Amino acid sequence: MATEKAGSTVNVAATYTVFLGLLLVTYHLFGQGNFSSIFTISVLLQCLAFTLLTAKAVSSGSASGISARALTLDCFALCCQLSSTVWLQGYLPADASGDWLFQMLQICALMLAVWLLHYVLVKHSATYQSEADSCPVGRLMLLCFVLAAILHSDLNARPLFDILWMTGLFASVVAVLPQLWLVTRTGGSADSLTSHYIASLAVGRALSGLFMFAAWEDITCDEIITGFNHAVWAINGAHLLHLVLLGDFAWQYVKAMAKTGLTSSVELGDESTLWV
Numbered sequence: 001m002a003t004e005k006a007g008s009t010v011n012v013a014a015t016y017t018v019f020l021g022l023l024l025v026t027y028h029l030f031g032q033g034n035f036s037s038i039f040t041i042s043v044l045l046q047c048l049a050f051t052l053l054t055a056k057a058v059s060s061g062s063a064s065g066i067s068a069r070a071l072t073l074d075c076f077a078l079c080c081q082l083s084s085t086v087w088l089q090g091y092l093p094a095d096a097s098g099d100w101l102f103q104m105l106q107i108c109a110l111m112l113a114v115w116l117l118h119y120v121l122v123k124h125s126a127t128y129q130s131e132a133d134s135c136p137v138g139r140l141m142l143l144c145f146v147l148a149a150i151l152h153s154d155l156n157a158r159p160l161f162d163i164l165w166m167t168g169l170f171a172s173v174v175a176v177l178p179q180l181w182l183v184t185r186t187g188g189s190a191d192s193l194t195s196h197y198i199a200s201l202a203v204g205r206a207l208s209g210l211f212m213f214a215a216w217e218d219i220t221c222d223e224i225i226t227g228f229n230h231a232v233w234a235i236n237g238a239h240l241l242h243l244v245l246l247g248d249f250a251w252q253y254v255k256a257m258a259k260t261g262l263t264s265s266v267e268l269g270d271e272s273t274l275w276v
Contacts, residue, residue: 012196012262015055019048030101036093039211043105045204049197050074050112056193057116063124065194067182069137071117073175076141078110080168083161090155091165093211132185135178144170153221153231169235173242176201180249180268188268190249195266199253202246209239 023041031037057066084091085103092098120128148166156162176198183190190198212219212235221231243250249268256264 011055011059012052012192015048015051019044019051026097026101030097031093031095034093034095035214036095036211037097038207039093040095040097040102040105042204042208042211043102043109045200045207046109047105047112049200049204050109050116052193052200053116053197054112056191056197057119057124059193061124063120063128065129065182065186065191066116066120067133067135067179068117068120068128068130069133069135069178070175070182071113071120073137073140073171073178074113075110075117077168077171077175078106078113080164080171082106082110084156084165084168088156088158088161090153090157090162129182129186133178133182134185135181137178140174140177141171144174147234150224151221151230151234153219153235155219166231166234169238173205173238174245176242176245180245183268190266190268192263192265195249195253195256195264196262198246198249202243202250205239205242209236209243212236212239 023044026041026044027033027037031040053066057063081091082103085106089098092102145163145167147170148163152159152162152166154162156165179194179198183194216232216236219229219232219235221229224230249266252266252268256266
């Protein structure tokens with residue numbers, strides 16, 4: 001058991017080391033040290049999150065503990081945002097990492113999420129906890145689209161694609177809810193790789209929010225109320241909401257990692273103790 005745990009620690013540490021190297025390359029080589037490259041790094045961390053979840057799935061040979069509904073929301077969010085970023089410049093970092101690397105990382109994240117969906121729903125459907133994974137994602141998607149139609153910015157100067165990008169942002173913010181929902185309905189404990197997956201998404205969203213906050217003056221919209229830029233508040237508020245949703249998890253995650261290291265699980269409590 002000790003040998004297995006040590007091996008798992010080495011594998012997680014190796015994954016983090018590889019992605020740290022990629023992060024440094026992204027920042028120094030592609031981003032040339034520009035602050036805007038943290039937006040590309042946020043997508044790199046999303047790829048890290050799905051890589052860790054893939055490692056969990058492959059190593060365990062099971063779909064247990066993985067929310068297909070969360071992955072569905074992630075795929076939906078990435079498709080919405082890629083509809084803009086692959087050919088329009090409005091929501092890309094200004095440095096060289098926005099020329100092709102940003103889009104490539106989004107496509108890689110989407111491919112990993114789609115593979116995981118196939119793994120959960122088809123290849124290992126017998127171990128998928130479908131009854132517990134019951135968060136109503138259809139209504140969340142509809143809500144994201146309606147809010148985006150009202151609150152979207154105009155950085156692309158193409159209303160449909162501005163709406164789709166904003167829909168993707170809102171969907172990516174709430175995509176973590178089905179995973180937390182599943183965790184609380186299956187005992188309230190997230191294993192180490194699932195915890196790292198959620199944490200990587202959270203850090204990536206924090207960096208994305210930092211970028212958007214710095215770009216406050218550059219975000220514009222067709223104002224509904226004259227003098228009030230609703231889009232900039234919606235974009236930054238969405239990032240803040242994501243961090244609020246993960247507040248309890250983040251605290252428990254930090255405590256668990258500090259106490260027992262990279263292979264520790266995170267205890268969130270059951271559904272009777274959490275709002276989800």
